[in-house]
Amino acid sequence: MSKLHIYNSLTKQKEEFKPIKEGQVGLYVCGPTVYSYVHLGNCRTFISFDMVYRYLKYLGNKVRYVRNITDVGHLESDADQGEDKISKKARLEQLEPMEIVQMYTVDFREVMAKFNAFPPNIEPTATGHLIEQIEMVQQILDNGFAYESNGSVYFDVEKYNASEGYGELSGRKIEDLMAGSRDLDGQEEKRNPLDFAIWKKASPEHIMRWPSPWSDGFPGWHLECSAMSTKYLGDQFDIHGGGMDLKFPHHECEIAQGCAATGKKPVNYWMHANMLTLNGKKMSKSTGNTLSPAELFSGENDKLDKAYSPTVVRFFMMQAHYSSELDFSSDAISAAEKGFMKLMSTVDALRNLKSANESSKDVQAYVDSFYDAMNDDFNSPILIANLFEASKFINSVKDGKETISAADLELLQKEFNGFVFDVLGLVKESENANSKMDDVMSLLMEIRSEARDKKDWATSDLIRDKLQEAGITIKDSKDGTSWTL
Numbered sequence: 001m002s003k004l005h006i007y008n009s010l011t012k013q014k015e016e017f018k019p020i021k022e023g024q025v026g027l028y029v030c031g032p033t034v035y036s037y038v039h040l041g042n043c044r045t046f047i048s049f050d051m052v053y054r055y056l057k058y059l060g061n062k063v064r065y066v067r068n069i070t071d072v073g074h075l076e077s078d079a080d081q082g083e084d085k086i087s088k089k090a091r092l093e094q095l096e097p098m099e100i101v102q103m104y105t106v107d108f109r110e111v112m113a114k115f116n117a118f119p120p121n122i123e124p125t126a127t128g129h130l131i132e133q134i135e136m137v138q139q140i141l142d143n144g145f146a147y148e149s150n151g152s153v154y155f156d157v158e159k160y161n162a163s164e165g166y167g168e169l170s171g172r173k174i175e176d177l178m179a180g181s182r183d184l185d186g187q188e189e190k191r192n193p194l195d196f197a198i199w200k201k202a203s204p205e206h207i208m209r210w211p212s213p214w215s216d217g218f219p220g221w222h223l224e225c226s227a228m229s230t231k232y233l234g235d236q237f238d239i240h241g242g243g244m245d246l247k248f249p250h251h252e253c254e255i256a257q258g259c260a261a262t263g264k265k266p267v268n269y270w271m272h273a274n275m276l277t278l279n280g281k282k283m284s285k286s287t288g289n290t291l292s293p294a295e296l297f298s299g300e301n302d303k304l305d306k307a308y309s310p311t312v313v314r315f316f317m318m319q320a321h322y323s324s325e326l327d328f329s330s331d332a333i334s335a336a337e338k339g340f341m342k343l344m345s346t347v348d349a350l351r352n353l354k355s356a357n358e359s360s361k362d363v364q365a366y367v368d369s370f371y372d373a374m375n376d377d378f379n380s381p382i383l384i385a386n387l388f389e390a391s392k393f394i395n396s397v398k399d400g401k402e403t404i405s406a407a408d409l410e411l412l413q414k415e416f417n418g419f420v421f422d423v424l425g426l427v428k429e430s431e432n433a434n435s436k437m438d439d440v441m442s443l444l445m446e447i448r449s450e451a452r453d454k455k456d457w458a459t460s461d462l463i464r465d466k467l468q469e470a471g472i473t474i475k476d477s478k479d480g481t482s483w484t485l
Helices: 040-058 085-093 097-114 127-142 157-163 174-180 221-233 244-262 293-298 310-318 330-351 363-375 380-398 406-423 431-453 457-469
Strands: 005-008 013-016 024-029 062-067 146-149 152-155 196-201 217-219 237-243 267-273 276-278 326-328 473-477 480-484
Touching (some): 040 062, 040 406, 127 221, 157 174, 196 244, 244 267, 326 330, 330 406, 431 457
Parallel strands (some): 024 062, 024 237
Antiparallel strands (some): 196 217
């Protein structure tokens, strides 16, 4: 069996995964800023890393998965200017900031549970780790990579670049960044426009503020993840994940802060999940090109023809590599639903297979193909293709065309179900839903049978053709009519 390889955004190549401690993995993922309902693009990132977490565990590793909640310090501009996103929402809704935080944190957790995503082992909040953040600011100051200005503390990018090199993750050159920078209000406090706040003095109207050695203020957004990740995973840990949009400046600044504070590069493998588009265009609230999980599950939207279950949506997302852009459309999700139903049909068939003295196919080769796909940078679309390849064999055994030994049947049941449910994180639709499907199909088969008896071939063929379009195959034989997904 192949070894796990991960595409490392830092080195721009696939590398064999070697954890710092064998059998133990430290995984940190940047969580949501909880000032609004989580959108599908966010969900895709977290579902992708849930799949990564699941597979690392499936391989037998002990994984500490840390995903933070940003509840302060994330300003509107994603930089050092503007209003805090949570404070602004609290002001607009006339609520306390922590009411906003609680409301949207609860929503986020409920949505992720519907998608069958495991909760992280630790879910720290920025406001719960102010002491650690103040200590890290002091470390960076003591090491000469930051300076205090009018109560705010700024990271000295130029000084760090001279000794360590800034921009290694994103590939950006400091000269180009300097040329592209522009003066903004409040930047007179900075020595350089590229410097970023690691502690920000609060303006008089700023609601969320805490005492520090430098001022009453709040931590910089970039600093929060550095403080929380190192607290729970150490100065150096295995994997840091997040959305592609966080690579610069957020993750770039995390590397600089970690190195400036401890003298060590904090992360060995950087992973980035790509974006989700809707009908070929970027999801955007300003243009109305959005779709929320609630609208998707209820069907109450003008983008899709009907409602879709969370597990079908998860399966749809697993059909693309986590690092590839994925377009969400009515046709694509409808096709995914049909594929999901076929996979669940195979799960049922596999459960009821009868064994023989020997196997007519190399079952171990099928199982190896599952591992090989996931060991190639968590390649879920190839895994799904290999599962469907194994499905052909399973259905051939069911139909009596091929055979499988008892030992191979036990192996295939364990690994096929393991990759479908434990790794991909899919959930079998309720038996109640399956029962209703059986009832509907029985009625249709009865109507079709009556039509055939009356030689009403038009009605008989219409039922067959419409079901075929829905991914359901009708088979007529001397023993009667059967159907399969």
